[in-house]
Amino acid sequence: MTNVAIERRVQEEDQQVQPGDERVGQLIDQATRLRWNRRQILKRAAVLGLSAPAISAVLAACGGGDDDDEPSPTATTAAPADSTEAPDDSEDEEPSPEGDATESSGGEEPTPTTSGGEQPTGSGGIINMNTTLGDSGIANPILTSSISLMEYYVFNRLMIYDDTGTLQPELAEDWTYSDDNLELTISLREALWHDGESFNADDVIFTFETIADENTDTTQRSKLQINGEFVTWEAIDDRTIKITTPEPFAPFLFGLQDIEIIPEHVLGQSSDINTDAFNRAPIGTGPYRLGEWQSDQFFRLEPFEDYWGGRPANDGITVFFHADTEVGSAALDSGDIDLMFAPPELQPRYEDNPDVRIYNYVYYTPITLAFNFNHPILKDQVVREAIRLAIDKVSLTETVTRGRGIVANNQYADTGPLDRYNDYDGVPVIDFNVEEANRMLDEAGYTMGDDNIRVSPDGDKFSFNVITYSGFEEYINDQVILQEMLAEIGIELTPQVVDYSTLESMWADPNDDPANRAMELEEYPHPFEFDPDVYNELHSDNLPPNGLNYMWVADDEIDRLINEGRTTTDPDERVEIYKELDRRRHELCVVVPLYNAVDGWVVSNRLQGVADTPYFRRYVLYGMKDCWKEA
Amino acid sequence: MTAYIIRRLLWMIPILIGVSIICFALLKQAPGDPVSAIVASSRDSGSQMTQADRDNLREQYGLNNPVWVQYYDWASLAIRGNFGDSTRSNQPVWDVIKTRLPNTVKLAGVSLLFTLAIALPLGIISAVKQYSKLDYFLTFFNFVGISIPQFWLGLMLVYIFAVELGWFPSTGMQGAYVEDGTWPLIKDRFMHYVLPVASITLVGIAGYMRFQRAAMLEVIRQDYIRTARAKGLSERVVIFKHAWRNALIPIITLMGYIFVILVEGSVVVENIFSWPGMGQLAVLSLNQRDYPVIMAIVLLSATLILIGTLLSDIVYAIVDPRIRYD
Numbered sequence: 001m002t003n004v005a006i007e008r009r010v011q012e013e014d015q016q017v018q019p020g021d022e023r024v025g026q027l028i029d030q031a032t033r034l035r036w037n038r039r040q041i042l043k044r045a046a047v048l049g050l051s052a053p054a055i056s057a058v059l060a061a062c063g064g065g066d067d068d069d070e071p072s073p074t075a076t077t078a079a080p081a082d083s084t085e086a087p088d089d090s091e092d093e094e095p096s097p098e099g100d101a102t103e104s105s106g107g108e109e110p111t112p113t114t115s116g117g118e119q120p121t122g123s124g125g126i127i128n129m130n131t132t133l134g135d136s137g138i139a140n141p142i143l144t145s146s147i148s149l150m151e152y153y154v155f156n157r158l159m160i161y162d163d164t165g166t167l168q169p170e171l172a173e174d175w176t177y178s179d180d181n182l183e184l185t186i187s188l189r190e191a192l193w194h195d196g197e198s199f200n201a202d203d204v205i206f207t208f209e210t211i212a213d214e215n216t217d218t219t220q221r222s223k224l225q226i227n228g229e230f231v232t233w234e235a236i237d238d239r240t241i242k243i244t245t246p247e248p249f250a251p252f253l254f255g256l257q258d259i260e261i262i263p264e265h266v267l268g269q270s271s272d273i274n275t276d277a278f279n280r281a282p283i284g285t286g287p288y289r290l291g292e293w294q295s296d297q298f299f300r301l302e303p304f305e306d307y308w309g310g311r312p313a314n315d316g317i318t319v320f321f322h323a324d325t326e327v328g329s330a331a332l333d334s335g336d337i338d339l340m341f342a343p344p345e346l347q348p349r350y351e352d353n354p355d356v357r358i359y360n361y362v363y364y365t366p367i368t369l370a371f372n373f374n375h376p377i378l379k380d381q382v383v384r385e386a387i388r389l390a391i392d393k394v395s396l397t398e399t400v401t402r403g404r405g406i407v408a409n410n411q412y413a414d415t416g417p418l419d420r421y422n423d424y425d426g427v428p429v430i431d432f433n434v435e436e437a438n439r440m441l442d443e444a445g446y447t448m449g450d451d452n453i454r455v456s457p458d459g460d461k462f463s464f465n466v467i468t469y470s471g472f473e474e475y476i477n478d479q480v481i482l483q484e485m486l487a488e489i490g491i492e493l494t495p496q497v498v499d500y501s502t503l504e505s506m507w508a509d510p511n512d513d514p515a516n517r518a519m520e521l522e523e524y525p526h527p528f529e530f531d532p533d534v535y536n537e538l539h540s541d542n543l544p545p546n547g548l549n550y551m552w553v554a555d556d557e558i559d560r561l562i563n564e565g566r567t568t569t570d571p572d573e574r575v576e577i578y579k580e581l582d583r584r585r586h587e588l589c590v591v592v593p594l595y596n597a598v599d600g601w602v603v604s605n606r607l608q609g610v611a612d613t614p615y616f617r618r619y620v621l622y623g624m625k626d627c628w629k630e631a
Numbered sequence: 632m633t634a635y636i637i638r639r640l641l642w643m644i645p646i647l648i649g650v651s652i653i654c655f656a657l658l659k660q661a662p663g664d665p666v667s668a669i670v671a672s673s674r675d676s677g678s679q680m681t682q683a684d685r686d687n688l689r690e691q692y693g694l695n696n697p698v699w700v701q702y703y704d705w706a707s708l709a710i711r712g713n714f715g716d717s718t719r720s721n722q723p724v725w726d727v728i729k730t731r732l733p734n735t736v737k738l739a740g741v742s743l744l745f746t747l748a749i750a751l752p753l754g755i756i757s758a759v760k761q762y763s764k765l766d767y768f769l770t771f772f773n774f775v776g777i778s779i780p781q782f783w784l785g786l787m788l789v790y791i792f793a794v795e796l797g798w799f800p801s802t803g804m805q806g807a808y809v810e811d812g813t814w815p816l817i818k819d820r821f822m823h824y825v826l827p828v829a830s831i832t833l834v835g836i837a838g839y840m841r842f843q844r845a846a847m848l849e850v851i852r853q854d855y856i857r858t859a860r861a862k863g864l865s866e867r868v869v870i871f872k873h874a875w876r877n878a879l880i881p882i883i884t885l886m887g888y889i890f891v892i893l894v895e896g897s898v899v900v901e902n903i904f905s906w907p908g909m910g911q912l913a914v915l916s917l918n919q920r921d922y923p924v925i926m927a928i929v930l931l932s933a934t935l936i937l938i939g940t941l942l943s944d945i946v947y948a949i950v951d952p953r954i955r956y957d
Contacts, residue, residue, distance in 0.1 A: 126808070133672060134915050135907075137720040137727075144669060144688065145719055217691065217721060219673060222681045274721055295730045296907030298807050318807045323902040323911060326786075330801040333794040500671045501663015501920065508682070528679060536679055547682045 024054050026406055028061045029415070122608055123313045125629025126300075128337040129620075130322040135296045139282035140267075141260035142210060143274060144217050149319050152621040153301055154194075155260035155284035158186060158204070159253070161530040163611075163618040165417030167253065171199065171261055171285060181248035181569045188239045191308040193263050194289040201235035206264035208233050210273060217274045223255030248567045250574060254531035261285065287312045287625045296321055312625035313609060332356075332602060338629065339603040339620070344404055345473060350602045357603050359616035362596040363523070364416050366408035367475070369466070369482065369592040370524040373552040375514040377456055378464070382444040384589040388430055389437035390489045391482065397595040400477045408593035411582045412527060415596075416615050421532040423579035427586045437489045446490075454490035463492040464518035469500040478521055478594065493519075507550035510543075514552075524551060524591060529618075532578045535562050538590070551591075557584050606630065635956040636945065643937045650933045651709070651926065655702050658922055664694050665718035668919045692718060705926065715923035719916065724927045727912065734804060735896035735908030741824060742831035742897075743889060750836045754843025755878070759870060761848065769840065776837025785830040785903040792826060799825050802905040827904045831897055842885070846878040853877075883946050887939025894935055895928075 131149055138144075141151040158172040173189040191199040211220045212230055224230055231252070232244045245252060266283050270276045282290055287309065288301035298320045303312045320337060322328045328340040329349075342350065342358065350356050369391070371378045378384060397405045406414050409429050410422035446454045446462065454462040466482060468475040479495035486493050498506075503520075506512050525537035536542055539562045540554035561581040568574050585591070601616045609627045613619040666688045673680050689695050693704060708715060714724040757769045793801035799822050800806065809819045850856065851874050859869045894909060901910035909928065916924040948954045 128807075134719070134919075137722055143721070145721070219669070219680050219684045219688065221687070222684050228683060279721075292807075294805065294807075296911070297803055297805065297905075300807055320803065320807070320905070321907070322802060322905045323914070327802055327903065327905050330786075330789045330794055334797060334801045336801055499662060501667035504667040504670055505662060505664070508685070526679060536681055542682070545682070 024058055027058050121313075122628045122630070125314050125606075126316040126318055127314050127339075127607060127624060127627060127629060128318050128320065129339050129624075130320045130328045130331065130337050132322050132324050132328065132341075135321045137295060138279050139290065139293075140262065140273070140276070140279050141282075141284075142207065142216070142218050142220050142262060143279070144219050147299075149621070150282065150290075150299070151260050152286070153288045153317060153624070154282050154286045154290060155262070156191070156286050157257050157260055158188075159257045160622065161254075161257060161417065161618065162622050163613045163615040165420075165530055165615075167257065168622075171204075177569060182245055184243040184245070184252075185236070186241050186243070188241070189308055190239075191285045192306045193265070193285055194283045194304055195263075195266070196306075197263070197265050199261070199263075199285050200238045201241050202238075203261055203264045204241050205233060205235050206268060207259065207261050210262065210267070211259070213273075215272075215274075220259055223259055226252065248569050250566055250569050251528065251531045251533040251535075254528050254533075257530075288317060291316065309625075313628045314625070317624060332604065335604075335606075337604075338607045339601055342600050342602045344401060344598060344600075347404075347600055347602070348402075355605055357605065358600045359603060359610075359613065359619075360404070360598050360600040361613075361615045361617055362406060362413045362415050362598055364413050364418055364529050365523045365527055366410075366413055366593040366596050367478070368408075368522070368524055369594060370520045370522070370551050371589075371591065372514045372517050372519065373554065375464075375518050376458075377460055377462065378514075378518060380444070381589060382440055383446070384592075386437040386440045386489060387486060387491070388589055388592045389433050389440070390491075391485050391592060391594070392432040393594055394432070396478065396481050396485070399481060400474050401595060401598065404598040405595040406598070408595050410593060411578075411585055412532065413596045417530045417618075418527060418532055420575055421578035421582070423582040426579060426583045434488050441489060448490050452487070452490055453492045461492070462490055463494070465494040465496045465516070466519040466521055467496045467498060467503065467517050468521040469503050470497050471500070474597065475521055482521070507548060508544060510545045512544075517550075520551070525549075532574075532581075533562070533566055534581075535566060538562060553588075553590055555584070555588055555590075558588070558590075632945075632948070632956060636941070639941050639944075643934070646937060647930060647933055651706065651930055652702070654926060654929045655705070656698075658920075658925060659698050659701075661920075663920050664689070665692055665920045665922065666694065705923075709926070709930075714927040717916075717921050717924045719919045719921045719924070724923050727924060728909070728927060728931070731908050731912050732894065734906065735901070735910065736893055738804075738824070738827055738901070738906055738908060739831070739893045739896050742828045742835065743892065745828060745832045746835035746839055749832070750839035751843050751882075753836070754840040755847050755870065755875060757840065757844045758847035758851065758878075773837045773841050776834055777841070779834060781830060781834050781897065781899045782903060784834060785827075785900055788826045788830055789903065799823075801826075804906055827900050827906055830900050830903070839882075839885075843878065843882065846881040847874065850874045850878045880947070880951055883943050883950065885943075887936055887941075887943050890935050890939035890942075891932055895932055 129149075131147070133148060136145040136147060138146045139150050139154065140146055141155050156170040158170060159167050159175065160170050162168045169189070171188055171191060172186045175184060175186045177184055186204075188199070188201060188204065193199055208224060210216050211218050211224060221230075224233075226245055226247065226249045229246065231246070233241060235241050243256075262278075263283050267273060267276060267278055270278070280293065285308070287304055287307045289304045291300040291302040293299040298318055301317045301319070303314070303316055305311050320331065322331065325341065325343060325346055328337065329342075329346060331337045332340050347358060350358055369387070371384050371387075373379050393407045393409075397407045408414060410419075410424065410427055412418035412422055414422070441454060442448075445457050449455050449461070456462070466479055468479060476495070476497055479493075479497075483493040483495060503522075506517060525534045527534050536548050537551075538549060538553055538558060539547075540549065540559050541547065542549040543552060543554065544550055558581065561577055561584060565574060565577045565581065568577055599617065601620060603610055606629050607627055608630060611619065611623055611626070613623065666685055669688065670680050670685060693701060696704070705715065716722060717724055717727050720727060753769055757766045760766050789801050792798050804820075804823050806819045806823070809815055851870075856869060856874055859873045860866075864873075895913070896906075896908045896910035898910035898914060900906065901908045902914055905911070912924065913928050915921075916928070944956070948956055
């Protein structure tokens with residue numbers, strides 16, 4: 001029923017807040033993290049429909065403490081330029097793997113959740129976990145279909161976003177942009193490959209060259225490209241590389257931090273990198289080296305004693321290949337694994353289980369109702385706005401997510417790595433108002449027919465399909481509820497569920513009839529996980545078949561802001577640009593943000609040293625090396 | 632007989648070509664392709680693939696060609712035994728199948744052995760002692776066994792014996808932390824076999840037992856059984872020497888089917904127990920639209936069914952002198 005992790009914290013820390021209403025806990029968490037003032041809290045509380053006693057409980061819990069002491073949401077920055085000493089503004093020490101797991105935000109932000117910040121330390125134990133993505137047999141991280149967890153545990157990147165959205169150094173010790181933001185100079189740290197060879201600039205250059213090579217089976221190329229053209233790179237010396245971009249390009253670092261570095265001394269002579277034996281015997285610079293790998297069953301990782309960041313606190317990680325989360329759930333219950341991803345439908349069965357804890361987080365972009373801008377009726381802004389007014393988001397969210405979701409009003413998720421780019425002040429909260437919606441449609445000349453379905457002056461019926469992709473029961477329930485809500489304003493909605501592949505092929509088809517996809521219920525437009533750029537899905541350069549702006553949104557102002565956001569490297573300026581984009585998106589009613597879905601990981605109490613992280617999705621890739629298990 | 636076998640073997644060629652065309656067409660008819668599956672998982676991991684990335688991959692997999700060109704390309708290699716590379720793992724299809732086939736043969740083989748060893752005797756007893764309490768009990772057990780869906784039984788076994796009692800591991804074919812030595816190794820493998828074998832066997836028994844009972848009932852009413860009894864043979868000899876041998880003939884018709892089970896495995900059980908076999912591979916490949924692997928699996932099954940039915944027809948003719956192929 002409730003968000004256990006938060007509720008538990010609330011109970012522990014602040015007994016006077018009734019934990020009965022999970023929204024209270026969520027709001028406290030959110031308000032504290034974002035340093036909201038009283039007015040903002042009240043506004044959000046109103047959106048959530050909280051009762052007066054609940055609101056005062058929230059104010060009491062957040063009371064006073066929100067004007068001092070902690071970094072502003074814009075201080076931990078994801079953009080380049082100022083990120084030369086990436087961890088500087090959130091952290092005063094290098095992540096030390098000796099059990100000090102506080103590099104995530106848990107220790108640094110005075111949420112009512114932590115009891116003093118000091119994490120106990122310890123070491124040992126082998127962590128067991130699973131993946132449901134299957135064993136592709138490919139360990140080389142730059143190849144298509146490589147095994148995702150190996151990319152993070154066996155290899156390093158130059159830098160990596162941590163679970164607070166802060167860029168942390170890995171193989172790059174630091175990085176600086178030239179004054180014109182066209183040259184990125186990266187100095188590399190001393191590190192050893194798992195076979196004992198030293199890492200140097202040649203490895204980075206080799207990695208880039210391999211990715212650029214047409215014969216390499218990789219999907220990483222676009223990460224080294226700006227507008228379809230490769231950037232240029234050169235090694236200045238053994239420990240320095242320089243990347244030159246044709247224009248300032250802010251999302252570049254997101255791409256760069258997603259590229260794992262592979263060893264030149266091992267793969268340099270390879271005749272075919274796609275099938276090289278390296279695929280089964282990877283050598284990286286990461287905290288773990290591959291021990292045993294039983295195809296389709298499991299792989300065992302052992303701590304790399306000479307890891308540049310220090311030996312991991314535990315004695316290894318074993319990852320089992322499970323067919324699905326049900327299999328994983330049985331393995332977790334019988335103690336065979338220590339943690340697993342738990343989709344919302346799986347969480348209730350763990351909420352009263354004293355042996356586990358649930359780490360919830362919101363997916364980084366909200367679930368939205370998106371409109372096809374090519375549709376003859378939906379291209380009328382009045383219709384889109386009326387639909388927005390007619391949706392009771394609060395009750396939709398409550399019903400569908402069983403109290404877990406958080407109502408969305410802005411372009412990105414309300415907590416997590418992108419929320420600093422939301423303009424909470426500038427984007428008004430829309431109050432659910434069916435009468436007003438009907439009035440608007442009447443006024444615009446869309447008359448109600450005898451069958452209670454409106455018709456346009458051209459005689460077109462207000463009968464639309466809303467399409468979503470299969471796999472999420474939640475989305476299907478959303479469709480049904482929206483169908484009922486929009487019937488109130490004379491719109492006949494036909495839910496349709498297709499599998500993701502089908503949807504993807506419809507997107508790419510420039511001749512797709514807008515009536516086939518009048519509306520979509522999904523997460524459109526997708527930003528990058530740690531970068532707000534939505535060029536691929538919202539810029540008019542990318543209308544099909546050139547790109548993936550499959551809802552056909554073409555607006556000069558949006559284009560201008562997206563361009564500006566991509567070419568501006570100052571993090572604070574960037575925040576302002578994306579806030580403006582948030583306002584413009586709202587004004588145009590590009591989509592209706594519905595709610596933020598809450599995912600989670602279930603973690604056994606056997607696993608210790610897990611930081612109180614706001615974003616476990618990332619923590620599991622980044623922080624596992626600091627966790628341990630009691631013998 | 633030889634001419635008959637040769638004729639049957641030659642017939643397999645057009646049948647297999649037909650199967651491959653139908654399968655290929657169906658796969659192409661199904662929405663999506665390997666690239667869209669890769670797109671979905673990349674989106675899931677917080678990254679994005681641009682349209683250019685997707686176009687490149689489609690070009691690489693030859694997905695932009697007309698369907699008949701794609702079939703021709705596939706078939707011209709397949710006829711030489713090259714089924715291409717898996718799009719999910721970049722490895723040759725046979726390598727992918729080679730690592731999984733033995734796992735399925737082991738699981739299915741052990742299960743089949745247990746199934747037959749238990750089901751056939753029980754079926755005979757049930758028939759010989761028709762309408763006895765034992766017969767009623769076994770018949771009841773039969774209907775329960777036939778009615779229980781395999782996935783439910785598997786999940787229950789996991790829940791009771793792995794999660795609650797902790798006697799057996801819940802998933803996998805082998806443990807990740809086995810002590811050195813032969814004995815711990817054997818114990819580890821044994822423990823991993825128990826639950827999956829039980830799920831297949833318990834459901835399998837029901838079907839075979841029913842089949843054997845019906846066949847046996849028919850035989851023991853024959854005149855030659857009465858004759859055998861009249862000769863004063865012991866009941867034991869009558870049942871096992873005269874009746875059972877004849878009652879086994881219908882079981883032979885199941886042989887073609889058994890062949891396929893051995894190779895294709897149980898899709899349901901392999902997925903519940905994360906058993907790395909062919910059944911699991913089939914599901915994974917379908918989800919990922921791994922065309923080359925799916926085609927290979929379908930053709931393999933088709934071939935085995937054809938060979939299996941041929942074998943059972945031949946054996947039929949051998950054990951039953953009344954049957955002649957000319």
